Amino acid sequence: MLKISDGKIGIREFVALILFAVGTKATDTTPDLLIFPGKNAAWMISLFSFLFMLVPILLLLRLIKKHNKGLTDLTFMLAGKRFGTFIVLVLFAIMLSGLLITSRSYIDIVNTMYYQKTPISFLYLLLVATSCMIAKRGFETIGRTAWLMFGWIHIAGILLVIFLWDEINWGFLFPIAGPGFMDIITNGAAYSTIFFELFLLATMFPFIRSYKEFRIASWIGFVLSAAWVTLLTMLYTVVFDFPPVETINFPYHQLARIASVGPITHLESIFLGFWIISAAIHFAIILYLVAYLFARMLRIDEFEPLLLPFGGLTLFLGMFPDNIVSLNFYREALFKFGSGVILALPLLYWILDIWKGRKKNNAEQTA
């Protein structure tokens, strides 16, 4: 009877996980990074990133199907023990620094926009502690919590658009290509890291009920989160116009400030609420992935006790950067490096797979 609590998740939960791991980026400082090079066509950058990621994701799905293994197991199998460990180390390092930088930037947003007088360390502690507690309850719980909030987040997002409808001027989107298509396309490649978490969630393949569910969920999650990032970035442009949008640091929160319904003109606290809930789930996922990758790298079976130390580490290291400006600088560098890694890795795996296959065939033929 306990079939339903076997620790595995299905399509719905996995889609929600991807949305919370990737889609949340539309509401943090990621659009800032996109708007800087993309100007008024920033929304197209994420669209092109999506297109660029299609091939790697296809390759990865194909490899996962062929070997029926998650990302890390696949890495060890194809790249061997030493090189595999190195690759996982790189992924882990990107993920951990991403966790540090992003979490700190979330706290900076909260601090600047809502709680100027509250110490950053206190805000940070609360967020990391909550994420730790959620992550500690296991992957299944994170997935189900994400699924529970899935509908509400969509309702909140749609409400935001409705409340802002009067402020929208579609003319702000033109000239359509912004700085020119070449710029957009190259930046699209450079910012493929937006989907880094989607890529890394493939590590969790063993926790999904079947390959079919994994594949369907990955595609739905991929398209959905790309749609949200693109739509929200577009919304920032059509509401604020370019260039003003470039000078706005936290467009989602500024949007929430503008949103109004009837006599209540300030709804940002409601949207802050939804945003904080998604942030807590977002970091729970990232924290879980970081701990899992670390454990896989060192081949430790028990990784849930690692969550608390990693939470503490995030808190400790996250306190170092001075402010959001330096964070954005780190973040941009990380994005560009990460993009290279996720665009190249599946290709590398694919080549390795063919090479190994040939070697095996040769060996069989000679034998």
Added chain:
Amino acid sequence: MGQRERQTHTPLTDHLQSNIDTLQSIFSYPKNKSFVLRELFVPTIQRNCAVIYLDGTTDINAIENHIIEPLIQTLAAESAQMENPEEDEASTLINHVLATLRITKETTIEAVAERMVNGFAILLTQGSLYALSLEATGFEGRSVSVPEIEQSIKGPKEAFVESMAVNRSLVRKSLRTPHLICEELTVGQISKQTVSVMYMNNIADKELVQNIKDRIEQIKSDAILNISILEQHIEERPYSLFPTVLATERPDRACAFLMEGHVVLLMNNSPTSIVTPVTFWSLFHTGEDQYLRWPEGNFLRVLRLLAILIALFTPSIYVAVSNFHVEMLPTDLMLAIAATRERVPFSSILEVIFMEITFEILRESAVRVPSVVGPSIGIVGTLILGTAAVDANLVSPILVVIVAITGLSSFTIPGVSLNFAVRLLRFCMLLSAVMIGFYGIALFVAFLLAYLVSLKSFGVPFLSPMAPHQPSSKDMILRPPLWKQWLRPFSVSPKDKVRTKKPEGNN
């Protein structure tokens, strides 16, 4: 442990007087006036016998008419005609003389004593190595009356009473099917009580039933006096704010749960039954939701959800808005609140905590107060705490409104357990709001959701079939019309997942 568990088995002897002496010493006879002994000569078998019972547990009329009278008045000659040489004395008595329905043979003193405390009369016979226990149970109890906690407008108005036999009959009356199984387990090491485990053997999952039975059998306690105590022994998370079993006093609800594959436990001395496993939805629903027509039932559901949210969040939102997010309020309202708070010397946080605690005290006193002085509570509550506290500038008027709507909303939450959970969570929520406004509330909600999702009741996730998603009739926040509820909730893994055939036509 071992000493308590080890049960001694003293066999009965064939000497009548020595058996009587042993039993008398167990029940401390001359001191204990409940022990009743009636010695008689039974002509049918030409032996001396003794009828023993405990006063207060038996129905005296039944003993006189169905046991003693036939024993004395049936003549040997009558039974001699029917005599079967292969029969022993006991079988002769059972087959030709005794008129009680349930008769068992007991061979040990302990078994006899246990039978006696459960309302059986014991017939000891000279020269026989066993005793006959004859059912003559007659405990005093009240008759079936209307439900007092879970009232309904349209539904049946019978409630469980303190007698397990009556309660079982109330369930059987609604579910007339041979598939309804009633198993009996014994709990308690000193005072042994029977627990009835009821389930539908064609619907309830076998492992689930076994799991619950194991849990009951594992209880190590000297006495489980009633089902509320049993509930706390079998629940999974004793420290959790959320219950993992549901107590209901309505036989119709118990039957509805049985038909979904849940297990219902009944005990003597308990006017409630407990249903397990439960999900959040079973705590959230009432029987009325299904009895009323679709629009009416759903209206109540939405109202109830709203009430739960109001009861949970209003005080904390007030604190958050008035302390951290003042800009949220329309200017006029903000000024109005500020004007009323002008003369109040306390911070709004202190005010809220003060009023909330006062309200809880008021509520508890209304439950405990003898009903004769009950009305005075209303006067004290409304006049002194409402009007006078505002006049004395202890609290602002808006706060009275907030506490009143919170309190009122919390009364609509069905079931004692969920009610308490919401009331207690309200204070946790208040604490996070006091600490850091909406940021704290949101983080607490995120944690609460994760906690609720990971909570399980006998292996069934608390928020299923919503998260994790399971096929069901979607009877969660809203309910579909009855003819669309053709699926049983898969979360309790019913053997038979379908109530009726899938309705055809436009749905």
